[in-house]
Amino acid sequence: MGGRDAQLVTADGLTVFEIKSFGRLTSSRRRQVERSLRAAVASAPTMNRWVLVIPMNMSPVRSGIRSGEEAWFDEKLPKIAPGVELSWWGLDWLDGQIAGNTDIQRYIEGVDGQLLERAREFELERAALANGATDLRDRIDGLRRRVDEVSPFWTLDFTVDGSGTTTRLRAKVPDAHIVDPITITPTFRFRRDDPDDERLQRRFESTLSFGGSVVLPAGYVSHVEVDASPEARLLVADGDPLASEFAIRSIRETLPRPLRCSFQVQDSHGQVRTGFPVFFRERTSGGRGVALYGDDAAGVAKFEAGIPRPSQPVGQESAVKLDGARLELNLPDSLVGYDIDSLIPVIRTLAAAVEGTRIRLDMPGLGYLDGGPLQTAAYPALPPIAQVVEDLRRMQDLTGSVLRYPANIKNRDVADLRTAVRLLDGEDVDLDGGLSAGIRPEAVGTLLERLTAAAGEVVTGGFFMASADLQLEVGDLTVAYGPAAIWAPHAQIANLTELQEIAANGSTGREEVTMRLEPTDLSFKWLSRRQAEEHLASH
Structure with a gap:
């Protein structure tokens, strides 16, 4: 990259790093560095700082005599890059950076460099907990440090509770998946004649497509292949996959601002019978698209919409049906405690989703979801509850009090x-x-x-x-x-x-x-x- 092994852009400008593994600076190696500096000046005219990272220090300065390395760096190189600040980060600087990062030490040296320390900790692990909780915390902290040293890019978070031990692979740096990629290829086994397995499989496939979360109990993963660096490979559990639970949990991102949509029940002619606004506030990403997460204004109904990536841009006013999209709506286990005004729009709308009507979710700028005419009522248990809510609304108007759904x-x-x-x-x-x-x-x-x-x-x-x-x-x-x-x-x-x-x-x-x-x-x-x-x- 034009004499640039690495670069950093900050508010102070562009810094270019030249990284060498030289233990000595011979004449030919100095010429290599000079060529790299010239290339950096040519390819990065806005560069205001250039740093040479090299595992050696300049020769000590003797009284009245400047070393060849120091004179070369301080006198010759500035002529190649006028106006550019030049820095030498040598062995002392590298030692200082590595001293507090055992994971990098292990990455460079292997495990031999810490054998005596590991032997001492092994004896501690076998000792009784003489000081009770204090010893336990110390040993857990020690294990956490050791796990963190395995790889410079990945680590394991772990929890221990009554149900067992849970581990979670976590990136230590934002670009870990680029500099030290891990590919895990599991093989899953679902029973075709089991309705519960079919639902779980649909949830699993949806999570892969749009992101989200899914937990497969032990017995669903029959085989696992891992392609990773030796260090990262140590952090991936090795054993009988059938004996382990398998979970996928995507990180939810908060949208810059809520996406306001409209959940509607329409009659057979496409006329809106009733509806309420839905606000999507978070998203996850998957192989086919994104999943949006939101709720109504009062948080009564929770929505999850899987949206495939569009093949072409969708205009703000375009009414494009989102083929391949999915919509999941979940109500709370109990309505007890919700105020009646919050329940009215949600329960009234869902109760109106009877045979022959259509459920539609309008998503401005994206399109709409429409499952077609309903063959049966979508929420058959809701009409009598809707009547209770409507009647309580009348009592609320009569008394002038804010009423909540009773137990x-x-x-x-x-x-x-x-x-x-x-x-x-x-x-x-x-x-x-x-x-x-x-x-x-x-x-x-x-x-x-x-x-x-x-x-x-x-x-x-x-x-x-x-x-x-x-x-x-x-x-x-x-x-x-x-x-x-x-x-x-x-x-x-x-x-x-x-x-x-x-x-x-x-x-x-x-x-x-x-x-x-x-x-x-x-x-x-x-x-x-x-x-x-x-x-x-x-x-």
Whole structure:
């Protein structure tokens, strides 16, 4: 490269390095250095510094006499490169650089140079842990240093826990894969008739194509071939590959700014029924393209999109279908704790992905993903959950409070919530079954006389019960619903005999007894919210 073994560009300018292995500077070797300097001046006119790296020091300067090497370097070479700063990095400088880097020493000398030190550490490894955790940490630190010395370019990170020992190959310098490449060729074995294996294989192939992460349990890698330098080869595990787990984890890069996309559910005519924005913030790279990682604005749904490298540039306004792309969407294991406003756009949209609709992800500047018409609902479990979320949104609007998705919701809670919303919408809603009313024991006799005077067990007319502050229980969430009223016509007293005994025997010692009412020819009804408010306002 024109008299340049290496070069470095910094804010101070261009520095060119000339690296020689000479142990002596004979006349012919000096001429080699001079030719290299002339070539550097010719090929790098902006060079402002030139460094000769050589494993020898200049001869000591004797009083009144300049050595030939020093005179040559300080007087002759500057004439070849006027205005260029010249530096000599000799044996002392090299020794100082190597002193703290045992990996480079080993790379140069082999293992023999550290045999005595290794022998001493071997005895320590065999000794008992007399000082407990302190000795353990010292030995682990020693192992870490020794692993780091194996190669100047690669090292192993390792962890030890209850499940065993895990090692991870890591580059020590950014260009390790260039100066000391490692090629690992494993052979994998997946069972074709096993659905779990088929899913794992798809995930594995996707990770190779677009980056990401995948873990193959022990038993999937049948053979491994490694092509690497002798030093790097020592860092690659050697043993029965079937006994080891195999994992690929790509480094995620943060995008300079989030990529805003649109996740949509469209009808059969391509009209958007509903949707929400998705923000991709990270990416990984693979053999075929990149994987983008993001979520909705509240982080409810996690997205992973595998995008093949385009064969030609895509314009900002181009509607190009991304063939070969893939989309993975994951919801949390539980919605408990998410605020309702965050859940609404995501759950509403996914629940709308029913048979005949299409799921589409618009990615500005890239194109779009479209899987075609759905043959079945994409998320069949979501419509009833979507109804609960929508109903909780109504309760949130009613109360003015921020509600979160509750835990421990039962079917009865869901039905009561749906009833409450229908009442808000002005409907009268049939009560499912009968109802109970609390009565003071001393009032039971008088009440029975009035209720059963004409019809016995069936009450003439009906009961009207109202409350100004009904509390609605939805799982572990309590909603202050407010005014509510029930009309129970032609009610039958289901426990009339029990109440008659209480009336005959006087107080039972209880503060309240229960009267159970069942419908006969007419059902009991919750009256609309408006009717309940009107009744309470008039009394």
